[in-house]
Amino acid sequence: MKEYVIFSRNPxxxxxxxxxxxxxxxxxxxxxxxxxxxAYVFQIATVKGDSMLPTLQDTDKLLVFQLNHRPxxxxxxIINAENSVLFGQDGFLYESDGLHKSIVKRVxxxxxxxxxxxxxxxxxxxxxxPQEELYTxxxxxxxxxxxxxxxxxxxxxxxxxxxxxxRDISMDSRYAEVGLVAEEAxxxxxxxxxxxxxxxxxxx
Numbered sequence: 668m669k670e671y672v673i674f675s676r677n678p679x680x681x682x683x684x685x686x687x688x689x690x691x692x693x694x695x696x697x698x699x700x701x702x703x704x705x706a707y708v709f710q711i712a713t714v715k716g717d718s719m720l721p722t723l724q725d726t727d728k729l730l731v732f733q734l735n736h737r738p739x740x741x742x743x744x745i746i747n748a749e750n751s752v753l754f755g756q757d758g759f760l761y762e763s764d765g766l767h768k769s770i771v772k773r774v775x776x777x778x779x780x781x782x783x784x785x786x787x788x789x790x791x792x793x794x795x796x797p798q799e800e801l802y803t804x805x806x807x808x809x810x811x812x813x814x815x816x817x818x819x820x821x822x823x824x825x826x827x828x829x830x831x832x833x834r835d836i837s838m839d840s841r842y843a844e845v846g847l848v849a850e851e852a853x854x855x856x857x858x859x860x861x862x863x864x865x866x867x868x869x870x871x
């Protein structure tokens with residue numbers, strides 16, 4: 668049994684097919700670029716909980732820049748909190764058991780900076796300078812138990828100290844379960860809130 672392929676001899680159809688294939692070819696390129704960007708440069712993260720109020724709300728969708736980039740104080744970051752890093756009695760760093768999940772926090776101090784927390788004033792000091800933290804509406808206290816550090820503490824190079832903006836409930840570097848965060852444990856820096864739509868904007 669013979670097989671037949673029937674070609675249309677209508678030039679309009681030929682032109683339409685040609686134009687369609689041209690458009691489809693060009694459309695594939697931006698799609699491929701978007702796939703690569705969201706595979707290697709950006710990721711979408713969802714906030715769980717209220718530890719970053721008032722800056723971030725529960726269920727917010729975030730656009731995260733995930734290329735290696737040394738964070739700055741004030742950056743909101745996504746952290747792989749699988750392990751915690753603490754100071755041993757000998758003064759050397761050691762790894763301890765962490766939260767075993769990714770968390771979103773704000774970088775408060777970076778390597779080389781001296782951090783102090785004055786619970787009576789509810790204020791953070793960096794290198795002896797009091798910090799005006801407009802992103803939080805709660806004062807900063809030290810935990811009653813499970814305190815990770817004795818203050819003031821100098822943050823080692825290659826590590827950061829993080830806190831949630833909602834200091835009253837945030838599990839962060841003040842606690843042994845989080846402790847110091849290695850820069851390589853930072854999965855990305857939060858750039859934008861994508862959802863809810865009425866709150867789209869840059870995260871500061």
